[in-house]
Amino acid sequence: MVWAIVVTHNRQGLLRECLSGLRDQTRPPERVLVVDNASTDGTPQMLAREFGDVEVLTLPSNEGSAGGFHEGMKRAHASGAEWLWLMDDDTVCTPEALAELLAALGRLDHSQPPSLLLSKTLWRDGRMHPMNTPWPARKRPESMVEGAERGLMPLGSATWISLLIQRGVIDRHGLPLKHFFIWSDDIDYTGRVLAAEPGYLVPTSVVVHKTEAPHTAMTATPDRFYYHVRNTIFIIRGPGRLRRDRVVFTWLLVSSTVEYLAGNRSLGGVRAVLRGLRDGLRPLPT
Numbered sequence: 001m002v003w004a005i006v007v008t009h010n011r012q013g014l015l016r017e018c019l020s021g022l023r024d025q026t027r028p029p030e031r032v033l034v035v036d037n038a039s040t041d042g043t044p045q046m047l048a049r050e051f052g053d054v055e056v057l058t059l060p061s062n063e064g065s066a067g068g069f070h071e072g073m074k075r076a077h078a079s080g081a082e083w084l085w086l087m088d089d090d091t092v093c094t095p096e097a098l099a100e101l102l103a104a105l106g107r108l109d110h111s112q113p114p115s116l117l118l119s120k121t122l123w124r125d126g127r128m129h130p131m132n133t134p135w136p137a138r139k140r141p142e143s144m145v146e147g148a149e150r151g152l153m154p155l156g157s158a159t160w161i162s163l164l165i166q167r168g169v170i171d172r173h174g175l176p177l178k179h180f181f182i183w184s185d186d187i188d189y190t191g192r193v194l195a196a197e198p199g200y201l202v203p204t205s206v207v208v209h210k211t212e213a214p215h216t217a218m219t220a221t222p223d224r225f226y227y228h229v230r231n232t233i234f235i236i237r238g239p240g241r242l243r244r245d246r247v248v249f250t251w252l253l254v255s256s257t258v259e260y261l262a263g264n265r266s267l268g269g270v271r272a273v274l275r276g277l278r279d280g281l282r283p284l285p286t
Contacts, residue, residue, distance in 0.1 A: 002164075004029040004083040008089035009037035012046050014210060015089040019051050027099035029085055031055060035072040037062040043119065064181035068159060075246040077170045084165045090210045091161050093119075100205035101164045107150040108200075115169045116190060116199030118155060119207045123214040130216045132159045132209055134201050136228030137194065154198040157191040160205040169193055173240075180234060183217075183227035192240035217256055218263070222272035225260055226284035229253065229276025237284060 004022050008015045015034070022032055034051075036043055036058045047056055053171055059068065069086060076084050085098060101117045108114060121132035137154035147154045163186070176189045193199070213219070217228040232253040236246050257273055 001031070001081055002029040002083045002085055002102075003076040003079075004032045004085045004087070005035065005069065005072040005076060006032070006087055006089055006091075007035045007037065007065055007072060007160075008039060008043060009062055009068075010041045010043065010045045011038045011089050012039070015043060016046065016050065017092050017210070018087065018089050019054060021091075021093040021095075021097075024095050025093065025098050025143075026095050027102065029082070029098060030077075031078060033057060033072055034262050035059065035068040037064070037068050062149065063178060064185075065160060066176050066180040066182065066185035067178045069185075070175045070178050073165075073175055074169060077167055082167055084167065084170075086160045086163045086165065087207070088160060088209070092208045092210055093162060094206045094208075097162060097205045097207055098164075101162075101202050103251075104150075104152060104200060104202045104205075107152065112167065112198060114199050115166050115193055115197040116155060116158060117164040118158045118199070118201045119205040120201065121159075121161045121207055121209050122201045124208065124210055127214065128153050129161075129209045129211070130214050131211065132161045135191075137198075142241040147200055151204070152176075152202060155190070155194055155199040155201055157187045157194060158199065158201075159189040159190075160186040161209050163190070169197075172197075177234075177238070177285075180231050181227065183224065184235060188231070188235045188238065191235070191245070195240065195242060195245070218260055222264070222266070225264075226272040226279075228258060228278045229230065229273055230280040232256075233277070233280025233283065237280075 006018055033055045038059055038061050038280045073084055097119055104117055118134055121129045123129040135156040137156040173193050176185050232249055
């Protein structure tokens, strides 16, 4: 059984497109759960009017993507979901997206089934979306060869955009950490899972991530870059990380901050970095 889990907050129009794409799947999910992060734009009324077959979990306050997926995965896992198909409300799936993810299972004949399967994510103009570029699993060259033979790419980390997760992942690794709120919560979670278990990009499964612009951390607003700084420090300090990974993320934090400040010399940009450093070094929530 596949549960599609969509996290939304005040994006009624995009959510409608996302859910319509799920209805049009050639192999539809058995259940669809929308986790509503306390929307105030009429989203609950639209869902009741147009998508009466969709289950809705309404949170009392906006808990961000981390809190939304935490609660949605918790609900689906407790209800017996075998696979959890995660996506943001601005994700529009092509009709074969889920069918192609599931078909990839038949192309893998090793004894350990994949824990994660990821769609290829495009932006509105057909280019790969830079925000959702997956990290390959370079540490396991044998898996790279095996994946290439089957038209798949072994993953080192992934984003929430059309990510299929096997229920056993939650048994072994728990749920996403809520204190990330937004930004890098998916990189943290999938990176910890994929450090020990296989997962693959399935390039024949395609979705469109309909952000306003194909942005990355380097083009983010100061408020967003704050989360990049703070949450990268959370990853460096958090559980389940090899020493090598901590070094890599430290380098990424330093290099991205230097690049961001070079292109954003405003006082707001500097304050965002300083706040992120301060808050990232505070005691981690338990």
